[in-house]
Amino acid sequence: MLRDKDMERWKKINELESLEDQRRGSMQWKADYESVCKFILKFFNTKLFSEDEIMRIIGILQINGHEVPTSDPPHVALFYKASFLEHSCTPNLAKSFNKDGNLILWAPKEIKKGSHLSICYSDAVWSTGDRQRHLMQTKIFKCQCPRCLDVTEYGTNYCALKCEKESCRGLMLPASLNDWHKEWTCMECKSQVDKVYVNNILERAGSDINAMEKTKENCLKYLQHYGKWLPGNHYYMCEVKLYLVQQLGKQVNELMVLSAEELNMKLEYGKELVELYEKLAPCEVRMLGTLCFEVHSAIAENTRRISLQTSLSPKELLEESLLYVEKAVGYLQYESDIFVEGHILKQAKINRDALKMVMRM
Numbered sequence: 001m002l003r004d005k006d007m008e009r010w011k012k013i014n015e016l017e018s019l020e021d022q023r024r025g026s027m028q029w030k031a032d033y034e035s036v037c038k039f040i041l042k043f044f045n046t047k048l049f050s051e052d053e054i055m056r057i058i059g060i061l062q063i064n065g066h067e068v069p070t071s072d073p074p075h076v077a078l079f080y081k082a083s084f085l086e087h088s089c090t091p092n093l094a095k096s097f098n099k100d101g102n103l104i105l106w107a108p109k110e111i112k113k114g115s116h117l118s119i120c121y122s123d124a125v126w127s128t129g130d131r132q133r134h135l136m137q138t139k140i141f142k143c144q145c146p147r148c149l150d151v152t153e154y155g156t157n158y159c160a161l162k163c164e165k166e167s168c169r170g171l172m173l174p175a176s177l178n179d180w181h182k183e184w185t186c187m188e189c190k191s192q193v194d195k196v197y198v199n200n201i202l203e204r205a206g207s208d209i210n211a212m213e214k215t216k217e218n219c220l221k222y223l224q225h226y227g228k229w230l231p232g233n234h235y236y237m238c239e240v241k242l243y244l245v246q247q248l249g250k251q252v253n254e255l256m257v258l259s260a261e262e263l264n265m266k267l268e269y270g271k272e273l274v275e276l277y278e279k280l281a282p283c284e285v286r287m288l289g290t291l292c293f294e295v296h297s298a299i300a301e302n303t304r305r306i307s308l309q310t311s312l313s314p315k316e317l318l319e320e321s322l323l324y325v326e327k328a329v330g331y332l333q334y335e336s337d338i339f340v341e342g343h344i345l346k347q348a349k350i351n352r353d354a355l356k357m358v359m360r361m
């Protein structure tokens with residue numbers, strides 16, 4: 001027992017926020033009470049801990065715990081210093097784990113002097129509605145970060161729907177964060193739809209993604225079908241585009257047999273997603289690094305095809321390919337080789353050095 005064995009660490013853990021008062025009585029609290037607290041007391045038949053003490057520690061774990069992917073399934077760990085970091089849905093710190101499960105916090109982009117350091121307590125790739133619900137349920141607060149307060153999410157319109165009027169090219173969003181579950185209004189023609197209309201589309205679009213096998217054909221069908229209601233930047237469309245970029249030319253030799261149209265699709269969607277997520281979620285480094293590597297591979301394959309026809313390697317394409325592979329190395333620089341991203345990092349470094357050699361010739 002940590003309390004008896006290591007008083008220092010026990011004290012440190014108890015300094016962390018448990019939000020016990022806010023949590024008490026919530027659905028999650030009741031579930032934890034039934035399945036963890038009662039279980040510990042009954043199974044170990046112990047009086048060493050009181051119910052209050054157990055529930056407080058569960059709260060500390062829920063509020064401050066980080067899922068560590070070095071085990072399968074991942075385990076939850078507490079990191080003392082990281083527990084004092086602020087939350088933002090567009091944070092300025094990225095999280096990586098080394099092979100011993102230690103947390104590495106680092107800044108993918110420059111941080112201005114005096115700014116607060118932040119991580120995302122939720123998933124920065126999720127929609128505003130999902131992040132808000134998740135943060136309220138698990139961390140008991142209503143997020144008011146700049147991204148949540150701006151319903152267009154820095155102009156990306158990541159959650160917007162196309163206007164219900166076919167003749168209108170506008171997008172529909174709630175008037176403000178507090179109106180998320182009220183009417184949504186078209187920014188062009190000002191026509192309004194109610195919550196039922198919005199939920200209907202989103203529920204169908206969401207459950208279809210979950211149910212479908214992520215083959216190239218299904219992804220294309222999905223994009224075509226839901227393109228009627230969802231703009232290209234919508235989070236569900238992006239999720240499917242992400243599958244598609246990964247599906248097209250998964251193995252190196254598969255890349256060589258892609259049709260020109262498929263290769264182009266991989267390239268365009270890949271670049272589009274990198275641009276979008278660099279704005280929305282610049283600290284989602286594993287996703288961004290992997291995407292940049294995919295784009296780099298597609299450009300390299302395109303370059304190979306062009307040079308077969310002309311016996312020349314177009315300099316601009318080589319430069320672009322190098323740009324993306326360098327980005328991939330940057331985003332993945334702290335990834336351990338026990339993860340698939342660590343392997344991509346190794347390959348990215350090899351490709352980068354080879355490209356630099358070619359370009360010097």
Ligand SMILES: [Zn+2]
Nearest residue numbers: 089143145148
């Ligand atoms: Zn937020």
Ligand SMILES: [Zn+2]
Nearest residue numbers: 163168186189
């Ligand atoms: Zn409209």
